[in-house]
Amino acid sequence: MLLEGAIGDAYGAGFEFAEIEKIKAKNNITAYEIHPLFEEIKGKYTDDTQMSLAVAELLIEGKEWTALSIANKFVEVFKRDPRRGYAKRFYQFLYEIKDGQELLDNIHPKSERNGAAMRAYPIGILKNEKEILSKTELQASVTHQTEKAILAAQTIALTSHFFIYDKGKISELLIYLSDILDYEWKANWQGEVRVEAIETVEAVLTILTKESNLKSMLKKSVDFGGDVDTVASLALAIGKMNKNVENNLPSFLYDELENGNFGRDYIKKIDKELYQLKDARKNI
Template identity: 40%
Template sequence: MLVELAVGDAYGAGFEYADHRFVTTHNTLAGYVRHPRHHGIRPGSYTDDTQMALALAELRVSGEPWTPEAVASAFVTAFHRDPREGYASGFHAFPGTVRTGAEFLARIRPDSDKSGAAMRAAPAGLLPTAADVLHHTDVQAKVTHDTPDGVAAARAAALAVHYCHHGLGPVAEVGAWIADRLGSDVWARPWTGKVGSKGVMSVRAALTALASGDSLSGVLRTCVAFTGDVDTVATVALAAASRSAEIRADLPAVLVDGLENGPFGRDHLARLDAQLLA
């Protein structure tokens, strides 16, 4: 799951808010592309979406208590050991100015309704019950996105993984199942058009791509074709799609092999996947 979501993140990063013509021309899955404006992210490198999901996955397998301070500490540790581009402009400088989870919590303003809590929610989706998923998701989401929409988007993203991982129904009905669990039909309504920065937008688009796909490659291309905040859409969708028995695992080797593989790259993600799924 972590490898697939990182591929979605890294591939989508080349297209984030890019011109529609650029997306149409280059969204072929033939390889990673360099963003036409943001040259700081090397093709094949993942962004904050994966780094924060990785931090939560490491916390899950550590056996440490799942508390706000532990979550914040995981984010701080991941950022300081491996600083990278991709964080939202208003947040990018913040992790570098704090050294502990307690300091993070004391200084953060958790009032965002954007997609940050949703993009990293996948590890909680593997838990055995929906109640477990929602508890763990709420704790991590409220550290930075303690708003109704910020939390709801994270819940929906984690529940999508849970639904696919446990085979709770046809993948085409994932949105309706989440809508029933969360008491809002917004998750059952297909997304169309460009995806903005709000978490609800990204997750709705991800659920739309997931529900209509039968292969990882198809889901990925659909995510990017929306245009807008497509790296987050692809991160959320591929995390869930990778756990579905209905969806073919056919990501091109050029994308899997081309994913960054430094100390916290592809091999590290694969090892964590094995630990999460054990």
């Protein structure tokens, strides 16, 4: 799950807010592309995956789920491996603060953007839906304490949960979400995806409900244009959990994904430990 999310993130990063001409010419799933702003991150994941790793690690560690523990983990994973992809001001903010308490004391969490949703899918590994909702809301509120951002994050976590626990047919996904969240998702997104939380989730749900293999999910995510690394990361991470979706991603996407201290092998390790929670941590 996390590995495919990182692949979608890294591939999509090469097309993030790119001109439509570049997308049409080069979005053929044959190579990682250079990011429009940061040439050094070719084949590397961005903040989407780093913050998803933070959430996954906190679940695995089994620490008390509080705003401070979440904030501390966000700062920890950034400090150990500073990387581009964060919004410019938030990157500088994380660079300057020393711990989670300082993050909580100084952040203004009123954004309706997709930052809380992009990292929520690991929470779907939990068995209890009410706990998924509460934990997702708390992690969202640390940075995005708004109704739309929280709803979007909860939707992503529940969608992940739907496939991990095989809750029903793909045609039943939107009904499942509506029953729990009392919100009607349409899943018929068209056009460029901004960094807004609701738009991002609509785009992801459109991909998940209409595509039957990971390669087509990746291509369609980028074809939208806009914040495509987030859409691609979420679509691949969650799509991987659907037993009816074919994983036909080209091998280069795995082989050429970065493999430093927190790269491919590390993500595989966290993926394995996270999935073990499905059976081993019944009390989470």
